[in-house]
Amino acid sequence: MRDVTSMLPLKLQDIALEVDGRRLLEVTATSIRNKRRTVVLGPNGAGKTLFLKVCHGLLKPSSGRLDFVAGKSDAEVRRRQAMVFQKPVMLRRSVRGNFTHALAMAGFGWRERRRLADETMAHFGLSALADRPARVLSGGEQQRLAIARAASLNPELLFLDEPTSALDPTAARQVEEMLELLRAHGMTLVMTTHDLGLARRFADDILFFHNGRLLEQGPADTFFTRPQTAEAQAFLENRLVW
Amino acid sequence: MLQDVSIISALWKIISGGDGDFYSIILLSLEVTLTAVTLAGCVGLPLGAMLALTRFRGRLPIIVVINTLMGFPPVVAGLVVFLLLSRSGPLGGLGLLFTPQAMMTAQFILVLPIIVALTRQTVEDLWSEYADHMTSLGVGRIGSIPTLLWDARFSLVTTMLAGLGRASAEVGAILIVGGNIAGYTRTMTTSIALETSKGDLPLAMALGVVLITITLCINGLAYGVSRIGAKLAGGR
């Protein structure tokens, strides 16, 4: 019997990440809630990427607790989440090969892999690129491939690190449409972005980081209309000095 | 003394089959070298990848030693294999001294460090790029080895060619362990050594030309195939 109950919320308590004695990340308490769209905001170097990697389990925090709903094995937790990196990792294979590889690693059989890959590519309008080498795609195409590849694994929780950075307006739109599809599909999304317009349109919840610390969190409307901290206010008015 | 004409006529003589053993010598050379390099690849590629991805005490010294072994003098390798396989040596019971298998073993030992060292470097570089993605997929370092080897395939072809170059050009080791027995362990390089010592320099030179041509063909073929493959897969 497959366990279909959610592993969310993900609760973080007193998380700290230190490298070479430098404290890079500090999160007193927060949680990632089921079926919500969380947007992580903050200036360059604020610790957004580190936060995502800690949540995704790529970086082990130096101290603190990070808990999914009890009773899920580590493998289960790993299988149910995916991440799209700020700089997408493109395997030296065809676009289809990138899909089938990820699916193979997730344990899908040979035939199943191809079917899912073709389905996902069709779903996200990538079919025309299927046989192209992934590494010669344009930045926007690579970004879309990375998102679709993560989506093909059908994760419950998906992290996206600046999925629209360095994209032209059309490509950014396409990515936003993809995100909309994923949300409609019921995925829990955690995304960083520097595009405040996108954040306003997209976010249910906001996490605001500054200098490695989670300064402010709450519903998006509240954050955008009545930011609590001086840093958040300055950030929203584009005059934050760090 | 060493006129071009005599080289050309010697070339013609061996190629046209005037020297009956010639083709069997080429075949044996290819067989010994390709077998040694293939097996060294089967062992060296995973081993190099393991060395790139695992972390244990003594790893750095091992890497330094293997890098050094890339320049292991062939005669020393030959001597080691010779002493081991000799009837009076620890593996004498196998009765393998002065056989093609002994030559393969010597070349295997010479080629293995090259393949391990170059593979480790290639895989380590690629891992730094892939690490996050593979970890995100729930695949550990060791589990990533097939992916990394496959995705590094075009660089690894060059690695294998480096090994092939060392093996096919090598004479010191196989002369010692093979004994240069006519029709049995005589290869291109040992023939060249022999003909030079007989003073038949045109024939030696002609054999050298043939050896270089064959090596050139193999390299050209491998390089061409890997370039086309790389192009299809979108660069290195």
Add this chain to the structure above:
Amino acid sequence: MLRRTFLTALAATTIAFTAFGPASAEDRFITVASTTSTQDSGLFNVLLPAFTAKTGITVKVVAQGTGQALDTARRGDADVVFVHAKAQEEKFLAEGFGVKRYPVMYNDFIVVGPKADPAGIAGGKDVATAFKTMADKKVPFVSRGDKSGTNTAELKLWQVAGVDLAAVRGDWYREIGQGMGATLNTAGAMGAYTLSDRATWLAFANKGDLVVVVEGDKKLFNQYGAMLVNPEKFPTVKAKDGQAFIDWLVSPEGQAVIASYKINGTQLFFPNATDPKA
């Protein structure tokens, strides 16, 4: 422990390779450690096929200097030795590595040198005088310096000529530690004298400026002997087939094949298996 592991790995590798080896059609073969002179002269090219045709036994020849060939046999890596340095062969027998020494044939050594003949020894009939002159005039001389039969003969000739090599050694005396062919190549390139066996010399293709300067002295005769490696020392020695080879070499048939081998009409080896003093 580590050594054990290494050996096991190496053994496994080598055995793995046996799967790839050329299918050996010749199940019956013997390994003969012999000298570069017999091989380079081309004698084996007629001798061995005749033996194989008669007996079905293939002969694998590892051609080395006499000293090295005897060492190969001392390690048990050959079944028969076929070399030319009587003193060394007798030592080999005395050590118990050989069963019995059979004289097979002889050829002769010659002194070769540059056509210009700076030592002025050309045409001499006494090799001792020639060697003495070379040492006195310190003309360049290339020695094989590899403990081979030829090298042993050369050292003996200096002795016979009353030259104390250790005392007069210098730049003029060059040991190169290589086979006969390489030595001739070197002598030719340096305009030096050297001692060669006639067989290698006749088959040698890169004579250049070199000519024969002294020949025909009885002291230059070069006796070849064959010995079976002692199977009591090395049970792996193929005693029966090895002995068959030796028996055939000294048989009238084998001796006739040896006598028939000629380069440009010149006979190179003179069978003398029946000469008990050889």
